[in-house]
Amino acid sequence: MDRVAIARAALTEIVRRQAGRQARAVGGQPGVDTVTVIDPEHDQYGLLRIGWQATAPERVLRPVFFARIKDGKVWIEDDYTDPALADMLVDAGVPREDIVLGFLHPDERRYSDFAVA
DSSP, rough: OOOOHHHHHHHHHHHHHHHHHHHTTSSTTTTTTEEEEETTTTTTTEEEEEEESSSSSSSEEEEEEEEEETTTEEEEEEOOSSOOHHHHHHHHHGGGEEEEEETTTTGGGGSSSSSSO
């Protein structure tokens, strides 16, 4: 299996696993849904919380994480997971040099343990 296929499989599994965790963590919070994004055709993967809080008329539109595969690397554009999405990808077999922390400014990426671009 090539590196992009490994990344696609890893991201798909992580989205599904994290969706289950979100559903359990919020205890089925009424009015707020967990929405998965699994789009291998466009190489986009993510998890969102969308809806209305029951306790106050406040809109919820919150990314849990969003990643995409671009130029053969996984670009993590947003991440509010614990453990971090990058660590989950490494555990799933994606090499660190194939992961870009896109949410970091390009000048700051060189200080991470991951690819700069």
